[in-house]
Amino acid sequence: MKINFQELTQLLQKFKANPYKTYPVVTPHTGYLVEFKVKEGDYVAGPTGEWLEKPGTPLFVLEREKNPKIIRSSHFGTVQNLRMDLLKKFVEAGETVLEIKHPLTQEEIISEILLSSLLVVRAPETARYILSQELVKKLEQKGMGRTKIKEGDELLIMTFMKRETPIYLKEPGEFILYQIYFKPFELVQAGSPLIGLCPIEDLPYLEKIIHRIKEEWSS
Amino acid sequence: MLIELHKELKDLIDLAKYIGEIKGEDFLEIGKIVEELQSLYLNFYDYKETDIEKLLQRYNEKLREWLKKAEETLTPYEIVKITRHPQRFTLIDILENVYDSYMELGGDGELNLDPAMICAKALLSRRVGDEVFFHQVMVIGHEKGHGEEFRRGGSATPWGNEKALRYMKMAETEGIPIHFFIFTPGAYPIEDPPGAAQQIAMNLYYMSKLEVPTVSFISEGGSGGAEAIGLTDIRLMAEKGYYSVISPEGAAAIEAKLKEGRPPREIVEKMAKNLKLTAKDNLELGTIDKIIPEPPLGARRKDYEFFKRLKYELIKATDEVVLQTRSLKMLRRYALSKQSTESFKYFVNWNLSEDEREILIENRYNKYRKMTQWALLESKGLLKSVTEKTSRFGQKIVYEMKYNILKKSQRTFLKFWEELVSESSLIIKPVSDPVKSVYNLIVGKKARPKVKTLTEIEEDTGLYVSPLALQDKTVTCPQSDKYGCPDLWVPDLYGEFCGVCPTCGYHFPLEYKWYLNNIFDKDSVNTFNDDLSSGNPLNFEGYAEKLRIARKETGLNSALLSFEAKLGGISLVAVMLVSDFRQGTVGVAEGEKFIRAIEFAKLTRRPFIALVHTTGGIRIHEGTMGVVQMPRCTMAVRDYVDSGGLYMVIFDNNSYAGPVASFLGAAPYKFALKSTRLGFAGPRVILETTGQAVPPDYHSVENALKRGHIQGIWDRRELRKKLFFALLTMGGPNLYYR
Known part of the structure; x- marks a missing residue:
């Protein structure tokens, strides 16, 4: 597998043109839009706290059957496209009331670039995973971003209820271990990314891109 | 000699500082004295020994005198500081x-x-x-x-x-x-x-x-x-x-x-x-x-x-x-x-x-x-008190006769008879079995007797509509973000659903009367000791007024209801801590009512159930008078359990502090309804004491079960059934009194 440079450049250009992600806030059900709690351009916060126990900023109040419900923000960003015309009106379910413009951070862009460019090995089953012993040894010697892996190498060990299954690399070619997304012996849901591999010939290019992002976007 | 004087000076500085710290820096001229002593300490070797001795003596006398003065004007908060x-x-x-x-x-x-x-x-x-x-x-x-x-x-x-x-x-x-x-x-x-x-x-x-x-x-x-x-x-x-x-x-x-x-x-x-x-x-x-x-x-x-x-x-x-x-x-x-x-x-x-x-x-x-009985207020005339005393004495004699004298001999005999029958069956069986099988062959096999099952409980609790249900509106389940629960129509929620969200099982709080009317058999709840109430034993400022308002609003005299009731025909004694009356806090009256109820259950050989609607702990307005209810009630619990009673606690809503750390926590069987919060101190107190915040679900009933603090989580919709089942299972055939 090789990195599709064209796609990557397009993605980068997209981020550059618009380094934001907009999240529309829709009504969960029908009801009267009683009151807006924010103005256009206000900064709103998502849930915070160590356990996300502090709810986000209140956005507006939707009332149905004498049950006023406060709709809160679930993202960080600024309010835009506030539909003032809906105020004191009956609103259908699924109607977009406002949008939250979320400025992308450096980490978010990098992780998105990596996910789209790296060869990501995903968890085949919900289980606990550890790196294979050979890989751990190699990592200790060479370090992250320099460990080479080729086809047929044992990558990971999936362990669940004392049953252990090795996972091998099936893609042809040589790769570099670039990212580890899990913690040893942590329960990983099926389909979640485990490790990210970069083709050995593309490594200089990828590093260059990431370096550029780090320079251009202040975190 | 000089060394001893040096040491004495150091002690004097300590004492002066101590007085200053307890009484405050502006007490007499303690700050000045500390400064003087400290400068003396620094320039100790510049003085002559005899001078120092005289100086120290003067300071010593002065400080001793001040100590006495300080003692005379000691306030309670200064005592706390001393401690x-x-x-x-x-x-x-x-x-x-x-x-x-x-x-x-x-x-x-x-x-x-x-x-x-x-x-x-x-x-x-x-x-x-x-x-x-x-x-x-x-x-x-x-x-x-x-x-x-x-x-x-x-x-x-x-x-x-x-x-x-x-x-x-x-x-x-x-x-x-x-x-x-x-x-x-x-x-x-x-x-x-x-x-x-x-x-x-x-x-x-x-x-x-x-x-x-x-x-x-x-x-x-x-x-x-x-x-x-x-x-x-x-x-x-x-x-x-x-x-x-x-x-x-x-x-x-x-x-x-x-x-x-x-x-x-x-x-x-x-x-x-x-x-x-x-x-x-x-x-x-x-x-x-x-x-x-x-x-x-x-x-x-x-x-x-x-x-x-x-x-x-x-x-x-x-x-x-x-x-x-x-x-x-x-x-x-x-x-x-x-x-x-x-x-x-x-x-x-x-x-x-x-x-x-x-x-x-x-x-x-x-x-x-x-202990603390002097602070009880019982409004009753001489005649009433005399009749109550005689009836209590009469009850005692009757129950003693019934259970201790008659039942004991009866039980001994029954046990002996059971033993005899099972022993003799071993002797008779080899002889009778061939005869039986021949008989069965000729007459046809008799149907085996049915296995005894636990009786099903009837759903007969009378009609009760919660006043909360009398509104035409909907409410949102607090867990709807997580489970996507649809809004609930209030008459449904507080009627058919027993205040439980049908999607996620979240329990909305209900008023205490709901429990009295929906758990026990129809018209079987009979309260006693209703007139028992506590005054204001500490003369706590403003407490009398708070009590008066609580009495007026709830029509109760204390936060604890004690009553006899029947559940599927099983007669029992129960108490309930009610949240409406000062958040179900426990004071002298509540403690006394609890003890009287459990003593009554012991006397009449009935199971004892404590329903906790909510308890906020010991009532701070009754100070240590409230605190000693913890050992008092726990002693009564121990006495009851040791004599063979079945004591069960059911927690609901919020249960915290003193009562949980004594007579509720000491129960051998503890269950909690879902969405209960159970613990010792709230998150704010934990943060202040330990310096570490706790997760929002720290006191949840699921975690309490994980830690082994309770024996099970119940659903409110099945409370009557579960309780009945528990009484039959835990109490066994000889409900109470092993």
Whole structure:
């Protein structure tokens, strides 16, 4: 597998043109839009706290059957496209009331670039995973971003209820271990990314891109 | 000589600073004196020895005089400050100076299961004439440490209290008396197993029938933490100690309705006064037995006279406990009252015989049973009280006849008969079986008798509509973000759904009347002791008015309802803590009602159920009068369970603090409805005490089950069925009375 440079450049250009992600806030059900709690351009916060126990900023109040419900923000960003015309009106379910413009951070862009460019090995089953012993040894010697892996190498060990299954690399070619997304012996849901591999010939290019992002976007 | 003067000067500086710290810098001219002494200390060698001696003497006289003056104007909050001062004596000082020798068990400074709780075996000498006798005692108590951070100021962890319990059992096995020393601002309020509340409850439960003489000495008695090792035959208290339901700061935070931050100083001082937490107040309230006098502004580490006095009082108190169990005690008790602190006139053996142990436990029960009863208000005429007394006496005779005399012989006979039948079947079977099989062959096999099943309960509870259901509107389930629950129409929610979200099972709070009408059989609830209420024993400012409002709003006289009821035909006695009346807090009236109800259940041989609608803990407005309800009620629980009763607790909504750490937590069977929050202290108190925030689900019922604090989680919609099933299963065929 090789990195599709064209796609990557397009993605980068997209981020550059618009380094934001907009999240529309829709009504969960029908009801009267009683009151807006924010103005256009206000900064709103998502849930915070160590356990996300502090709810986000209140956005507006939707009332149905004498049950006023406060709709809160679930993202960080600024309010835009506030539909003032809906105020004191009956609103259908699924109607977009406002949008939250979320400025992308450096980490978010990098992780998105990596996910789209790296060869990501995903968890085949919900289980606990550890790196294979050979890989751990190699990592200790060479370090992250320099460990080479080729086809047929044992990558990971999936362990669940004392049953252990090795996972091998099936893609042809040589790769570099670039990212580890899990913690040893942590329960990983099926389909979640485990490790990210970069083709050995593309490594200089990828590093260059990431370096550029780090320079251009202040975190 | 000069060295001694130097030392004396240092002591004087310490004393002056101490006075300043207790009374405030503007007391007389203490700040100036400290400065003068300090400059003298710096330029010590510039003076002549004779000058210094004179100077020191003058300062000494002055400070002693001021000490007396300071003592005269001592306020309750200043007493609290004395108790907490790092210069005050701690348990280690007592072990060093009161006991002749000691050996700490399982601890060496920081290397300790819980450095805040110290257990030691110690020897205590008694001089009788020329002879010296040694008593062996177990010493258990909190150690504040002189500024040692790892001791957490004497806050015992749950496992620290468990350790104390272990050594209590050890002392019981060895038959030696236990001396408890209470130096705690409160228990460390974490839920890690065994759990702060649950372990205190366990300690109280066990201590109520500890078969050795126990004496406790209170210097700093902070509510639940103090009770964990405080249920004793004699309670001594230091003159400059405090014993309170809550720290004055905590009370002030509640009074000022603060969510975070420090309460203002004036309110703290007012609360210290209102809480009646000094030794003198507690003696008047009857929550302690004796005050040990201290020198002006409290005893410090080097007040050897005080330790001498303490030793004498400890021996005397233990003697008193022991002598109360003996038949021949008149002369010695008289002699006890005439004793001097120097030497004793006789020797008392602290080992108890089996009969004496029984008397000891009986004495202890009676002592706590009588405590705080003076504060009860019972509105009834002479005639009513006489008829009630006679009927109670009559009931007692009837039930004693029915259960103790008739049932016992009947049961013995039944048991014998059962044995006989099963034994004889073994002899008869080989003979009868061939005959039976031939008979079956000819006549045809008889159907086997049906296996007995537990009876199904009928859904007959009468019609009751919750007033909450009488609104035409919808509400949102608080967990709808997580589970996507649709909005609920109120008449459905509080009617058919029993206040439970059908999607996620979240339990909305319901009023207490719902339980009375939906759990028990129709028209079977019969309340008693309704007129029992508490006054304002501490004369707490504003409390009388709060009580009056609560009475008017709820129509109840206390937060605890006690009633007889039937559940699927099973007759039982129950109590319920009601949230509407001052958040279900427990005071004198609630404690007394609980004890009377459980004693009634014991007398009539019925199961006893405690429903907790909500409890906010011990009512702070009743101070230590409320705190001693913890040992009182737990004793009654122990008495009931030991005599064979089935005691079950069902928690709902919010259950916190004192009651959970005593008579509720001590129950052998505890269940909770879903969405209950159960614990010792709330998140704010935990953050303030431990410095660490706890996750929002810290007190959830699921976590309580994980920690082993309860035996199961029930659904409110099935409460009646579950309770009935539990009664049949747990009570067994011979419901109550093994």
